[in-house]
Amino acid sequence: MGLRVPGSGLLKGLGVTLRTFLxxxxxxxxxxxxxxxPARSRGVIALKEENCTVCMACARACPDxxxxxxxxxxxxxxxxxxxxxxxxxVLDRFAIDFALCxxxxxxxxxxxxxxxxxxxxxxxxxxxVKQLLHEKETLGRWMxxxxxxxxxxxxxxxxKELEAGARPARSPARTEEPxxxxxxxxxDEAGVREAASGAGRAPEAVPPVRTVxxxxxxxxKAAEGAREHREVGMDEEVYQAExxxxxxxxxxxxxxxxxxxxxxxxxxxx
Amino acid sequence: xxxxxVLARSAWGILxxxxxxxxxxxxxxxxxxxxxEHKVLAxxxxxxxxxxxxxxxxxxxxxxxxxxxxxxxxxxxRAADKWVFSLAPVMVVVPGIMLxxxxxxxxxxxxxxxxxxxxxxxxxxxxxxxxxLMAGWASANKFSLIGALRSAAQLIAxxxxxVLAAAAVALQAGSASxxxxxxxxxxxxxxxxxxxxxxxFLMASMAExxxxxxxxxxxxxxxxAGAYTEYTxxxxxxxxxxxxxxxxxxxxxxxxxxxxxxRGPGFPGVLWTLVKAGALTFIMIWFRATYPRIREDQxxxxxxxxxxxxxLANLMGTAAFxxxx
Numbered sequence: 001m002g003l004r005v006p007g008s009g010l011l012k013g014l015g016v017t018l019r020t021f022l023x024x025x026x027x028x029x030x031x032x033x034x035x036x037x038p039a040r041s042r043g044v045i046a047l048k049e050e051n052c053t054v055c056m057a058c059a060r061a062c063p064d065x066x067x068x069x070x071x072x073x074x075x076x077x078x079x080x081x082x083x084x085x086x087x088x089x090v091l092d093r094f095a096i097d098f099a100l101c102x103x104x105x106x107x108x109x110x111x112x113x114x115x116x117x118x119x120x121x122x123x124x125x126x127x128x129v130k131q132l133l134h135e136k137e138t139l140g141r142w143m144x145x146x147x148x149x150x151x152x153x154x155x156x157x158x159x160k161e162l163e164a165g166a167r168p169a170r171s172p173a174r175t176e177e178p179x180x181x182x183x184x185x186x187x188d189e190a191g192v193r194e195a196a197s198g199a200g201r202a203p204e205a206v207p208p209v210r211t212v213x214x215x216x217x218x219x220x221k222a223a224e225g226a227r228e229h230r231e232v233g234m235d236e237e238v239y240q241a242e243x244x245x246x247x248x249x250x251x252x253x254x255x256x257x258x259x260x261x262x263x264x265x266x267x268x269x270x
Numbered sequence: 271x272x273x274x275x276v277l278a279r280s281a282w283g284i285l286x287x288x289x290x291x292x293x294x295x296x297x298x299x300x301x302x303x304x305x306x307e308h309k310v311l312a313x314x315x316x317x318x319x320x321x322x323x324x325x326x327x328x329x330x331x332x333x334x335x336x337x338x339x340x341x342x343x344x345x346x347x348r349a350a351d352k353w354v355f356s357l358a359p360v361m362v363v364v365p366g367i368m369l370x371x372x373x374x375x376x377x378x379x380x381x382x383x384x385x386x387x388x389x390x391x392x393x394x395x396x397x398x399x400x401x402x403l404m405a406g407w408a409s410a411n412k413f414s415l416i417g418a419l420r421s422a423a424q425l426i427a428x429x430x431x432x433v434l435a436a437a438a439v440a441l442q443a444g445s446a447s448x449x450x451x452x453x454x455x456x457x458x459x460x461x462x463x464x465x466x467x468x469x470x471f472l473m474a475s476m477a478e479x480x481x482x483x484x485x486x487x488x489x490x491x492x493x494x495a496g497a498y499t500e501y502t503x504x505x506x507x508x509x510x511x512x513x514x515x516x517x518x519x520x521x522x523x524x525x526x527x528x529x530x531x532x533r534g535p536g537f538p539g540v541l542w543t544l545v546k547a548g549a550l551t552f553i554m555i556w557f558r559a560t561y562p563r564i565r566e567d568q569x570x571x572x573x574x575x576x577x578x579x580x581x582l583a584n585l586m587g588t589a590a591f592x593x594x595x
Binding site: 014017020023025026027 | 310312313314315316317318321556557559560561
């Protein structure tokens with residue numbers, strides 16, 4: 001410990017305050033200067049209405065019963081002639097009463113279709129409790145505050161939505177749109193759109209795609225695979241170049257196919 | 271301007287000008303020290319302090335506070351002794367102004383000078399405790415009474431080291447007039463031989479002002495501002511005024527006694543006095559930001575068991591030094 005000079009603690013204390021005095025203060029002048037909250041802050045719950053299928057999972061998960069959902073069923077005409085019409089849930093009202101909400105986030109956890117998100121937005125205080133009941137229009141507007149997802153870790157699996165988005169259309173006869181709006185419905189489409197628009201992820205989103213569709217030839221779904229083989233063309237130039245470099249034939253073909261796909265996508269202007 | 275010249279020709283006119291100047295200095299010093307306390311305390315706690323009033327770093331905060339206090343209801347408790355209660359703040363403020371009158375802010379720039387102005391200053395600054403006692407007694411409130419009695423005990427305890435430290439300076443300078451003391455000090459070693467006295471003076475003046483860490487008489491967290499508990503509005507402001515102006519007044523007195531007053535190279539003397547007094551004020555605020563409140567018995571013990579013997583030794587040492595050399 002060494003020799004303790006009496007009163008040295010007092011001087012040390014003076015040193016601490018003086019050092020703090022000379023440093024810049026940590027105050028954020030809030031209304032002028034917005035705080036930069038962490039992306040996962042539980043500020044408000046936003047609703048992506050297109051993704052909602054009215055499955056009620058959130059309302060059931062809510063311990064406070066602060067989520068109000070109303071919907072009706074609509075009959076959708078069949079897609080192909082001769083098929084039977086489908087019914088579909090249409091969301092009429094989605095409201096969260098933030099006066100009751102305890103910000104536990106169980107609804108966000110429960111949502112199977114990525115329709116509810118946390119957003120680090122907090123400036124919605126009101127003078128009246130009643131005004132804290134926010135309808136789906138407001139909740140939808142708050143989607144603007146939802147931060148883009150974190151970039152994937154190195155070596156992480158590509159999300160299924162991205163793979164699906166990179167896959168070419170099933171049959172050349174069909175146009176682009178109906179193929180996308182398959183039975184898996186709005187979820188898939190919206191997921192793709194969101195994944196594609198996710199900022200910060202776009203650059204590394206493209207390269208892993210190339211290996212995906214063709215990595216497992218001769219697997220159980222051989223028949224379907226065969227059909228796809230006809231659709232997926234090969235970039236001859238790339239193939240020859242890879243072979244010339246001494247790349248194994250299988251890998252060269254995969255690379256050539258992905259090059260072809262990229263060209264197709266560019267041609268479509270995606 | 272011509273009016274000023276005309277006034278300066280007659281003795282009464284000069285007196286009036288001096289009064290205005292001293293009162294102006296008193297009020298401005300209060301505002302500046304109060305603002306400095308806000309800002310320095312805040313920055314020592316890594317905060318910003320007032321930032322809105324007056325747009326630029328909250329410079330008008332104290333003016334805004336004053337306006338707010340003006341609008342407050344002037345409450346006098348029913349059980350209070352009305353006359354004493356309303357006179358007490360005046361009793362606290364007036365000695366402060368009278369102290370400002372005697373301090374030589376520059377060469378020949380004192381409200382009035384006298385051969386014993388040092389003792390005038392010390393005596394005057396001790397009067398304010400009467401006001402505090404009046405306030406505490408007249409409030410008819412037990413917290414106020416406790417606060418007032420603590421205040422009186424503290425003042426008696428710390429008046430001794432304060433006076434003894436100042437006496438040693440007077441002894442060394444061979445003069446009891448503030449101007450004489452300033453003249454007698456030798457630059458650049460203005461503190462020569464009185465470092466201990468300076469320390470004692472600083473501690474004692476903080477105790478006189480009941481400033482944290484020696485603010486047991488006010489101790490807002492336990493006896494709710496002591497003698498000031500029952501005061502509201504403008505009357506309360508007068509007490510605050512007395513505290514901040516008193517801080518600067520005693521700091522100026524310390525600057526005159528120990529730091530060479532108006533003397534210094536380059537700048538006009540008044541500026542030197544103000545800068546030195548400002549530095550001492552900063553130290554007082556710094557102490558407040560750093561140390562927790564001292565317990566009542568520790569406070570008394572520090573005065574009687576440490577500062578009084580030390581200042582006596584200091585006085586005797588100074589006398590011996592003076593005799594021998």
